[in-house]
Amino acid sequence: MLIAPSLLSCDFSVMGEEIERMDKSGADYMHLDVMDGHFVPNITFGAPVIKTVRKYTEKPFDVHLMISEPLKYIEDFANAGADIITFHIESDSDVQETIDKIKACGKKPGLVIKPNTKAEEVFPYLKDLFMVLVMTVEPGFGGQSFMADMLPKVKEIREEANKVNPELLIEVDGGIGEATIKQAYDAGVDVCVAGTAVFKADSATEAINNLKALCK
């Protein structure tokens, strides 16, 4: 299981150092939540901030766009140093065009579905994707409770991807911690985002090790 700490729960006054701390703690990806106050009812940060903190690690930047019109901003996030760019299928940009744009920028495309969106909505795009992100909370805020009823979607997507794109990674985001990660692992998840569980722990290294150890 790969662990992607969500910087949403970090101390933003020292965001670069927080990334360094996650790097040293064994994080696999840095998960960066971009919110525009329109697609979701919260505002975080954009491409300029991501560019500023890019130098603090060589680990991949997993950028989760919770914004309207993601297509307009793909180049900005690519230039800022994103490696994986995930955007919501529920947003108002053309899905195929946005995937193609991410690839044209030399980055890895990911498609995200909110809790009310069915797994089959992503099927037409699976062959072109690096990752599907299944939200296990309503997007917008950290610290919410894990929705275990989203896990059947992971199984459905895994089954379909096995036919067309066996390399596809499935990520879940929201409410992952020691009490929930095993269920995600059993459902076939490859990458878990964890904000609160990693940043609020006394030791991020221990938190990440414990989460990984539960996946067997």
Ligand SMILES: O=C(CO)[C@H](O)[C@H](O)COP(=O)(O)O
């Ligand atoms: O995308 C997100 C919220 O929309 C965050 O990545 C997610 O909520 C992580 O936080 P936590 O692990 O505390 O639930």
Ligand SMILES: [Fe+2]
């Ligand atoms: Fe996220």
